[in-house]
Amino acid sequence: MxxxxxxxxxxxxxxxxxxxxxxxxxxxxxxxxxxxxxxxIPWLTIGAVVAVVALVALLAVNLVPKYQDKAEADKFAPSESNQDPSDGIDGVVKIEYPAALHVSADQRVAYDQAPPFGGPHDQTWATCTGVVYPNAIRSENAVHSLEHGAVWITYNPDRVSDDQRQQLADRVDGKSYMLMSPYPGLDSPISLQSWGHQLKVDSADDERINQFVAALRLNRFGAYPEVGASCSTIPGAFDPDNPPAFDPSEPGPDAVSMDGAGLTPDASEIGGTGLPMAPEPAPAS
Structure with a gap:
């Protein structure tokens, strides 16, 4: 025990x-x-959270400035009270031109501006459905596109970097009533044209580019003569993959003058009056 x-x-x-x-x-x-x-330690969860935060930050960096640029450009949208907002854009040149004066495919026009932004033009317009032409195109076709309400962005290929060119292309590619092409010999790096309006700038970062487009692309208050006209390709008449080429030489003595002497206005477009048609709402982008 x-x-x-x-x-x-x-x-x-x-x-x-x-x-x-x-x-x-x-x-x-x-x-x-x-x-x-x-x-x-939940490393997978932590990694997923970090990835989401990084993605949100990346989207903010890329999208916020674009929304800000759009909001700023929208201030230049035409309205009843401000029918030509380009009047408030520094550097815009305005000239009145007669409309509906057509030349044939083998004729040239002695344009008074380079690039031209009004006056006699080819009876066939250049396709302007957001086409970025890699090579320079015939001016006479491009001017007809302006008569339809398009904005034509041109650039000097010797003075614009690839990055700057891409910035311009991003503004044009796939957007209706827009076209873009190089313009050899241009006296500024970049030039924008709408009917009767032109703006030359030094950089694709210039905020006036968006302002110009907002103010004048399909401006329904008579800023272009042929309201309601198409920008689509004309089969058999204009091939956007093989357009008429730009001619850098000086027009000869047989070139059509800017006043269109000897030409008869095309009554099928605007009644032969040379005056804008009644304005109508612009189609969506």
Whole structure:
């Protein structure tokens, strides 16, 4: 039979074991090594959160400036109270030209501006459905596009970098009533044309480019003569993949003058009056 001292020793050992076990549970440790268990860090969750935050930041960097630029350009949208907002754009040149004066495909016009932005033009317009022409196109066809309400963006290929050219192309590609092409010998890096309006700038970053487009592309208040006319391709008459080429030489003595002397206005376009048709709402982009 165990003695009293042995009983007291057994009870003391049992209490010590319980105390150690309780301490291990409380500290998260292990009874084996007495060391605390390591936490499992959710690296996948952390990585996903970081990726989402980075994506949001990237979208903000790229989209916010574009929305800001659009909001700024929208201030130049034509309205009843401000029918030609280009009057408020510094550097815009305005000239009145007679409309509906057509020349044939083998004729040239002695244009008074380079690039031209009004006056006699080819009876076939250049496709202006957001086409970015890689090579210079015949001016007489492009001017007819302006008569339909398009904006023609031109650039000097020797003075515009690839990045700047791409910036311009992004403004044009796929957008209705827009076209773009190089213009060799241009006296500024970039020039924008609408019927009777022109703006020359030094950089594709110039905010006036968006302002010009907002003010004059399909301006329904008579800023171009042939309201409602198409910009689509004319099958068999104009091939946007192989357009009539730009002629850099000086027009000869047989070139048509800017007043269209000897030409009869095309009555099928605007009644032969040379006046704008009644304005109508511009189609959506």
């Amino acid at each position: 165990p003695s009293g001292s042995e009983n007291r020793g057994a009870k003391s050992s049992a209490k010590s074991a319980k105390a150690i076990k309780a301490a291990n549970k409380k500290s998260g440790g292990s009874a084996r090594g007495g060391l605390p268990k390591q936490r499992n």
